[in-house]
Amino acid sequence: MQPSDAQPRNDEQLLAALLDGMEAGLCAFDRAGVVTHWNAEAARILGWSAEEAVGKRGFGGWAARAADAKEVEERLLAAMDAPGRQVNEFALLTKDGRRVLVRTQSAAVTGGDGRPAGVYCAFSEVHAQIDLERSIALGESLFADAAWGVVLIDADLRPAQANAEAARLLCAGREALLGRPLAELLSAGVEELENALQYVLAEGAPTAATELWVTPRGDAAAGRHCWRSGFVRLGSPLGEEPAPLGVGWLFSDVTAQKTAEKDSAQVRFRYQQLHRADRAAAECESAMEAATLQLDFALAGFADHALLDVMDAAGRLVRLAATPDREPGPCEAAPGSGIPVGYDAGHPALQAVERLGTVRAGFGAGAAGAADDAGEPGVRARMEAWASARCWPRGTVHGLAAVLRSRGRTVGTVTFLRGAGRRQFDRADAAYAEDVAARVAVAVDLAQQAGER
Numbered sequence: 001m002q003p004s005d006a007q008p009r010n011d012e013q014l015l016a017a018l019l020d021g022m023e024a025g026l027c028a029f030d031r032a033g034v035v036t037h038w039n040a041e042a043a044r045i046l047g048w049s050a051e052e053a054v055g056k057r058g059f060g061g062w063a064a065r066a067a068d069a070k071e072v073e074e075r076l077l078a079a080m081d082a083p084g085r086q087v088n089e090f091a092l093l094t095k096d097g098r099r100v101l102v103r104t105q106s107a108a109v110t111g112g113d114g115r116p117a118g119v120y121c122a123f124s125e126v127h128a129q130i131d132l133e134r135s136i137a138l139g140e141s142l143f144a145d146a147a148w149g150v151v152l153i154d155a156d157l158r159p160a161q162a163n164a165e166a167a168r169l170l171c172a173g174r175e176a177l178l179g180r181p182l183a184e185l186l187s188a189g190v191e192e193l194e195n196a197l198q199y200v201l202a203e204g205a206p207t208a209a210t211e212l213w214v215t216p217r218g219d220a221a222a223g224r225h226c227w228r229s230g231f232v233r234l235g236s237p238l239g240e241e242p243a244p245l246g247v248g249w250l251f252s253d254v255t256a257q258k259t260a261e262k263d264s265a266q267v268r269f270r271y272q273q274l275h276r277a278d279r280a281a282a283e284c285e286s287a288m289e290a291a292t293l294q295l296d297f298a299l300a301g302f303a304d305h306a307l308l309d310v311m312d313a314a315g316r317l318v319r320l321a322a323t324p325d326r327e328p329g330p331c332e333a334a335p336g337s338g339i340p341v342g343y344d345a346g347h348p349a350l351q352a353v354e355r356l357g358t359v360r361a362g363f364g365a366g367a368a369g370a371a372d373d374a375g376e377p378g379v380r381a382r383m384e385a386w387a388s389a390r391c392w393p394r395g396t397v398h399g400l401a402a403v404l405r406s407r408g409r410t411v412g413t414v415t416f417l418r419g420a421g422r423r424q425f426d427r428a429d430a431a432y433a434e435d436v437a438a439r440v441a442v443a444v445d446l447a448q449q450a451g452e453r
Contacts, residue, residue, distance in 0.1 A: 022122075025102070028109065030118040031080070033058045033073055037120070045102070045125060047095030063092050065099075079106040080116040089126060101126040147252070149227075152234070154246040157182060157197050169227070169253055171218025188224060189214030200231040200247045211258070212251075226258040227251040263428070266301075270432050273297045278439070287447035291440045292321050292331040295414065298436040302429070303400075303416035304328050305393055309341055309349060310404075310412035310444055316340035317349060317413060320444070325393040341391055348390070348401040349413040356410070358430040358437075361390075361399045383420070392417055400425040402433045404441035411444050 019026055025042030027035055038053040046063055056062060060069030072090050079086045085107045091099050104123040111117035142150045142163060149166030151159050159177045167174045170185050183190050192212050199206070210229045219225075229251040233244055277297035281290035295306040308331065309317040319334040319341050343350055348359040363386050387396040398418040404411045414437050418425070425433075 024122045024124045026120065026122050027053065028118060028120040029058075029076065031077075031116065033077055036118065042123070045094075045100065045123070046092060052095075059092060064090070065093060076104070076106050076119060076121055079119045079121075080108040082108075090123075142250075146250075149249075149251045151177070151249045151251075152246055153197055153249055155201065155244060157194055159185075160246060166251075169216070169225075169251070171216040185217060187215045187217045193229075196229070196231060197247050197249070200233050201244050205230075205232050211254070224255075225253055226255045228254045266428070269301065273300060274435060274439070281439070281443065287443045287450060288321075288333065291443035291447065292333070294436060294439050294443065295321070295323075295331040298416075298432075299323070299328070299331075302432065304419050304422070305396070305417040306331050307349075307392075307415040307417070308412065308440065308444075309415070310448075311353075311410055312338070312340065317343060317353075320412070343391060344389065348399055349415055352401040352403045352413050353410055356403055356405065358400065358402045358434055360425045360430060361401075362424045363387075363397045395419045398422065398424045400429060400433050402430075402437035404437055404444055406441040406445035411441055411448065414440055 019037065019039040022039055022041055025045045026037065026039045027042050028037035030036050034057050035053050035055065038048070038050040040050075042053070043049050048063060053063075058064075058069055058073040060066060060073070064072050068091060072092075075086075075088050075090075085105050088104050088106070089101060090104060091101050094100055102123040103126050104121050106119050106121040108116045109118045109120055143161065144163070146163055146165060149169045150163045151166045152161040154160045158179050158181060160179075162170075162174050162177045164174065167177060170177060172185060177185065182193060186193065189212050193214065196206075196210055196212070210231070212227050212229055213224045214227055215224050229249060231250075232248040234246045234248055235244055274297070277294045280297070281293050284290040284293060291308065295308060299306055305323045305325075305328070307319070307323075308321040310320045312318050317340060318338060321331050321333050323329055323331050341349075348361045351359045363383050383397060384394055387394060390396075390399065392399060392415075396417045397420045399415060400417075401413050401415045403413055414433070416425070416429075416433055
């Protein structure tokens with residue numbers, strides 16, 4: 001066989017393989033409406049083999065009801081004289097007599113002289129087409145209207161597509177996100193996110209939503225955000241074993257909800273502590289023991305140290321009890337020297353007595369960030385000097401002083417202290433300290449009446 005003869009034969013074999021490999025049914029008609037081509041998918045959908053279909057005129061008498069056959073043939077052959085593709089829906093018959101609603105796309109086939117020589121028709125079951133359209137519509141709506149952030153992450157863990165909500169939460173433009181490493185978008189929480197993405201690529205989607213605490217680089221001043229995240233692995237449908245194309249990451253900001261839950265849990269714990277302290281103090285034979293017991297219960301999860309100072313006859317504060325200086329421990333009675341504590345003017349405890357309220361203090365102007373700088377030698381030295389000047393244990397960064405009031409008079413102060421590893425006291429902490437101080441003040445007043453030290 002000459003090479004010139006082999007080439008057309010190879011082309012025909014390639015064309016046959018392509019037609020049979022299509023995921024849509026395909027048939028073709030000549031100008032008279034006789035079926036000339038019928039691929040494997042058409043045989044699967046309708047049950048008629050190529051040998052049974054090729055050579056039949058139209059669909060009448062085999063693939064369509066008699067009442068429908070003429071209309072189906074006219075609409076299909078009309079594509080020969082119409083520009084572009086024509087889309088129609090027909091009810092066809094399978095070989096076993098079932099009706100199948102199909103959606104067709106038909107267009108003219110031109111001959112060598114440029115004139116229409118027939119028509120081809122690609123078709124699929126309507127429900128399969130609708131499923132595809134729904135999937136496309138879902139993807140488009142997620143990237144257009146979804147209230148959740150949606151980001152497609154490629155296999156290199158870089159954003160490939162993002163919707164408007166995701167761009168807003170990540171504090172960057174939609175185009176600016178694409179192709180950038182996640183570490184350039186997040187200043188905190190990026191390791192946890194990358195671990196989750198790698199797990200999804202390797203193992204598949206987790207069974208439940210994941211809560212990630214992150215800080216977008218464009219919103220670092222606002223602190224951490226909690227993003228409730230869901231992940232799905234994206235695989236290609238074109239292989240026997242789908243290869244991961246990336247991960248779909250859906251997330252929403254639940255920081256306000258998580259903060260409210262945390263605050264509620266904190267309030268419940270603190271007032272459970274107060275309840276336990278009241279019950280334990282009621283069993284104490286000594287009023288001073290009840291006062292220190294109240295402070296021990298209050299310290300749990302609240303502060304590192306507590307100092308209890310009482311007012312002497314001259315109106316000076318004298319140390320009555322304190323926790324150990326070097327490490328956290330139970331509040332113990334101080335040696336009974338009766339010497340006033342050497343507080344300088346303007347000390348938070350003295351301010352609390354003067355204002356009859358609660359006073360908060362912190363190391364430096366950036367007290368909230370003191371923990372981040374505590375390891376620097378110069379900052380560490382200033383911190384120690386700051387705590388020493390206030391007669392507080394070494395390492396103290398935050399202080400809260402509350403006045404003790406009982407029977408309309410001031411009986412002393414209680415001071416709670418936190419180290420560099422903890423946040424500064426806030427208003428909720430001050431309210432809790434006032435509740436503790438009210439209980440301690442009653443116990444101290446009772447001890448003074450009883451002549452206890």
